[in-house]
Amino acid sequence: MKRYISLLLMLLLLGNVATAQGNEQGTEIFKVSIDGKKKETVAKFSEMYHPHISPKGNYFYMEKMQHQSEVPVSYSLYHLKTKKWMSLAQEASWYPLSEVIAYIKQNQIVSLLPETEKEITIYSAPEGKVVDSFLIAPNEKYMTILQLNKKTNNHELVLLDMKTLKHRVNDQFKPSATEGEKMRWLPNGNKVFYKTSTSMKELDLPSGLKYVHKLKELPDYSADLHFRLEQEGPFNSSILNVKTGKKNQFGSGTSERFLEQLYWAPTGHTFVGSIQGPTSNAQDAYQSFVYSDGKNTMELPGLFRFLKTIDNIRFSGWSTDQKWVYFADLESIHFFRYMN
Template sequence: MKKQFLLSCLLVTLLSSFFPGQTGAAIPASQDPRKPDMVTIYHATPDGKTKKIQTNMPLIHRASISPSGRFVYGERIGYGKEDPTIPFLYDIQTKKLMQLSGIAKWSNKQDVLYIRENDGIVRLTTTDGKKTVLVPGIVQYPVLDFAISPDEQYLAFTRKDVKAADSKGSAHLYIQHLPTLQIKKHDQYEWRKDKTALEEKYYWMPNSKKLFYVTKEASKELDMPTGMKTDHKTTVLPSYSSDMKYQYIKTEQEEYVLDLQTGKKNFLKDKEGYTAYLLRVLWSPIGHQFAAEQLLNWSSSQDNYMLMFVFHAPNKFGNPFGNHVNPGLLSTYMKDQDNYQLIGWAGDGKSFYFADLASTHIYDFGPGKINWETYEFYEKR
C-alpha cells in the first residue's frame, strides 16, 4: 500500500513538473491519470538502420522535427473534452521542454517555428527565443491556419470573418511576401472543418510557384506568377517529390508514383500484391525518396496497425523494418502503449526520424473526448 502511494505521488510530481500551472489547461495535471511515458525518437536510414534518442518529453501525441534535428515540436491532446491541445517545444541538446503560445509549424530550411498566436502569426527563432509578429491578431478576424512556401518567400494564411452573415465567403485567403511583409488578399471561400482526423488545408508545390488549398467540398489552385485560380472537384491535395520528377497519386482504384518525365505509372503494392495503402507520405527535402505510414489492418477496437514504408525509386520500395507477415517493431496505435509516427526528414535528405509517442488509444482519454461515430478526438486547437 505504501509503495502504491509513493508511486502515485511520483506520477503527480512528474506531471506537475512537466506541465506546471499552464494557462488554458482545463484539468490540473494532478487530475490527469495518464502515465507520463517519455518519448523515444529514432534516427533512421531508408535501409532500416536506426539510432535511438531518449528524451525527457512526455505525453506528446503528435510531433515534427526541425530541419537540423535538434528541436522537436509536439502536441499533447487534452485529457477531457474541454481540455485544449497544448503545443510544446523540446530541445534534444539541452533536454529542455517549454510550452508554446499556439499551434506551430516548422520552417522548411531553418530551426524556426511559425506560430498561430493571439489570432495572428508570429515567427520564433528557436536558438535565441526571438519572436517577430508577421500577421497581427484581430479578434473578429482570426487566423484559422497557414502554410509556408518551400522557398520561404511566402506565407499563405486564412482569416475568418466572424461577423459575416454567410459562411460561404467568410474564409479569406491571403499571401504574404515574407521579405517585405506585404500582404495581398486572393480569395473568399467556405472553410472546410476537419471531419475525421486533422486535415491539411494547403499544399505548396516544391518550386513554390503554385498553392493548392482546400475549400468546404473541393479545392483550388493559385498560380503565383499570374494570380490565376483554378477550381478542382476533389479535396485531395497533390503530392510531388522535391526534385519535381515524381508525383504520388492515390485514387479509389489505383495507387502509384507517376514519373513526370516519361508518364509511366509505378504501382505501389505490398508483398502479397495488394495496394500499399499509404496514409501519410513525407518526401525527402532533396531528390525523390519518401517515407510513409502504411496501413496494415484495423483491430476490433478501431485501432490502426501501421508499418513504415520507404520509396527509393521505381521498383525499389517496401518496409525496411518488417513486413505484413513479420511487422517487426513498427505499429501505430499498437495495443494501448505504442504510437510510432514519422516526424520528418533530416535536412540533407539522407535519413529520417520517427518517434514512439504517447498512446492515442481511445481508453487513454476522459469521458466525452471521443466522437464514437468517427473514432476521433474532440480537439480544441
C-alpha cells in the first residue's frame, strides 16, 4: 500500500518527469497492409502525438506535448519525402480531398497550402461573433461553421460555399454541453448533422430544410452509405445494413459488440475498427484493431494491447489506394506503466 501511495504522490508532484521518461522510445509511424501480412515503418519521432496523414499521403500533421513549456502543445507538419518540418501556430485539420490544412486564427478560418506556405482567409467572423469550430464536407463543396453569438449566447450554424466563399446563418440554438464532435457530414456531402442543447438536428442541403432527430450520437455511415455504426451504450455496438435493416453483417457479430470507433475507408464500406474488450479484471481489458471488407473480418496482427499500454496505438489514416492503413505507436503514458 505504501508503495502505491508513494507512487501516486510522485506522479502528482513529478508528473512531467515521469511522463517524459515514459516516452523514451518516442513515436513510430508505420503502415500495415490490409491482409495483415506486411508492416513497414514510415518514420520515427520523439514524443509526437495525434498524427494524421494528408489525403494524398505526402504530409503528416502532428502535435507535441511540451511538458515543461508555457505552451503545452505545439503543432507541426512533416513532409514524408523531404523530411522537412513546418511549424503551425495552432491546432489544424486536413481538407478531406486536398493537400490543404485549415485552422482558426484570430477569429478567422484560414487555409494553408503546405507546398507554398501561403495562407488564405476563408471566413471572418462578424463583430460580436466568435468562431467555435468548423467542418468541411467530404466533397469539399461546403463548410459548416459553429460560431457563438456573444449577445444571445447562442450558437449559429453558418453554411459556407467553398468555391464562392459566400455564406449565411442557417440556424441558431443553445449550444450542446457535451464534449467531442459537434457536427458530422453525411459522406456524400448532402446533409450535415449537428448537436444542440436538447436534440440532434439535420440540415438537408438539397432542400434547405432542417429536421430534428432523437439520435443520441452523430450518425456514422460508410462512404457508400450502405452501413452505419449503431452505438447503444458502452460495449454495445453493432453495424446496421441500411438497406436490409439487419445488424452485425460484418463477421460473427461478437467483435462488433465491442467496437469503440470505426475508421471508414474513403470509398465503399471497408473499415478499420478499434475494439475495446472488457474482462473480469479491469487491468486485463484490452484494445485491438480489426479490418473488414464487408465479407470478411480479421484482427490486424501486432496491434493488440492490454490496458497498461492501451493508449499506445492510434489510427492515422488510409493510403490513397486503400491497401494500407497507417498507425502511430505512441509511448504509453498510462500510470499502470510505472507500477512495476
